[in-house]
Amino acid sequence: MARVTVGSLSGLTPMDSLPSPEELGKKSCAKCKRNRMYFCYDCRVPMEGVPTPKVTLPCLLDVVKHIKEKNSKSTAIHAKIVAPLQTRVFDAPDAEDLEDYGSGEGEDGWTVLVFPSENATSIEEFTATKGKIARFVVIDCTWFQVGVMTRLPQLKKLPCVSLRSYSTAFWRPQHNHDDSHLATIEAIYYAMREYQELGLKQSYRGEFDDLLFWFFVTMGKVDAMKEERRKRQLESGEKEKTEGEKKERTEVTVE
Numbered sequence: 001m002a003r004v005t006v007g008s009l010s011g012l013t014p015m016d017s018l019p020s021p022e023e024l025g026k027k028s029c030a031k032c033k034r035n036r037m038y039f040c041y042d043c044r045v046p047m048e049g050v051p052t053p054k055v056t057l058p059c060l061l062d063v064v065k066h067i068k069e070k071n072s073k074s075t076a077i078h079a080k081i082v083a084p085l086q087t088r089v090f091d092a093p094d095a096e097d098l099e100d101y102g103s104g105e106g107e108d109g110w111t112v113l114v115f116p117s118e119n120a121t122s123i124e125e126f127t128a129t130k131g132k133i134a135r136f137v138v139i140d141c142t143w144f145q146v147g148v149m150t151r152l153p154q155l156k157k158l159p160c161v162s163l164r165s166y167s168t169a170f171w172r173p174q175h176n177h178d179d180s181h182l183a184t185i186e187a188i189y190y191a192m193r194e195y196q197e198l199g200l201k202q203s204y205r206g207e208f209d210d211l212l213f214w215f216f217v218t219m220g221k222v223d224a225m226k227e228e229r230r231k232r233q234l235e236s237g238e239k240e241k242t243e244g245e246k247k248e249r250t251e252v253t254v255e
């Protein structure tokens with residue numbers, strides 16, 4: 001299974017283009033006044049003065065996010081930060097602003113749900129048989145909430161497309177799931193890539209690698225925390241605990 005790494009993405013903006021957390025510090029968000037460092041995940045806007053990369057996607061993106069999925073932990077919000085004009089985020093299940101997509105057929109092409117339902121087809125096959133995709137809809141929630149989300153009246157008639165098999169870049173052996181569980185932003189990235197390369201038959205040159213920029217910034221933070229912890233443990237002579245690793249991985253956020 002394919003797995004992207006920082007080194008394999010030619011279009012990824014170098015992480016060191018970001019000012020250090022010490023330089024940046026947390027500032028008050030202009031909209032909600034909460035203190036944030038890089039972007040405000042509640043308002044879904046970058047903080048002033050933070051050089052966030054911007055990308056152009058081959059089609060539009062709607063993220064339908066379960067309200068119980070914390071904004072601070074949601075990687076899907078990264079798409080709104082780097083592709084703000086092409087991305088919309090809705091807070092489900094009570095999203096009053098979420099339109100009814102109906103059958104998904106539209107003048108500019110299809111709206112499709114990225115979800116491996118029984119009737120899902122590959123993005124390549126869908127494009128070859130039905131035509132252009134104008135918009136991907138991606139659900140952002142835990143596996144427990146998937147049923148509620150896919151049964152939303154606005155979504156339930158949409159055609160589903162499934163991704164090829166990939167391995168998450170954020171996998172740690174201690175984690176509960178195997179490495180085929182992608183972060184939502186990884187699923188968005190692969191959907192866009194499959195559409196460009198296999199659907200539109202256009203070569204991909206890293207144009208939207210930066211969809212994963214904030215994801216890798218988060219990973220960098222996790223790794224730095226692990227290293228820091230390892231040092232502390234070495235100093236105190238403690239043995240590394242698996243439980244602690246798990247906790248660390250789920251609790252890290254980009255703020």
Ligand SMILES: [Zn+2]
Nearest residue numbers: 029032040043
């Ligand atoms: Zn805010």
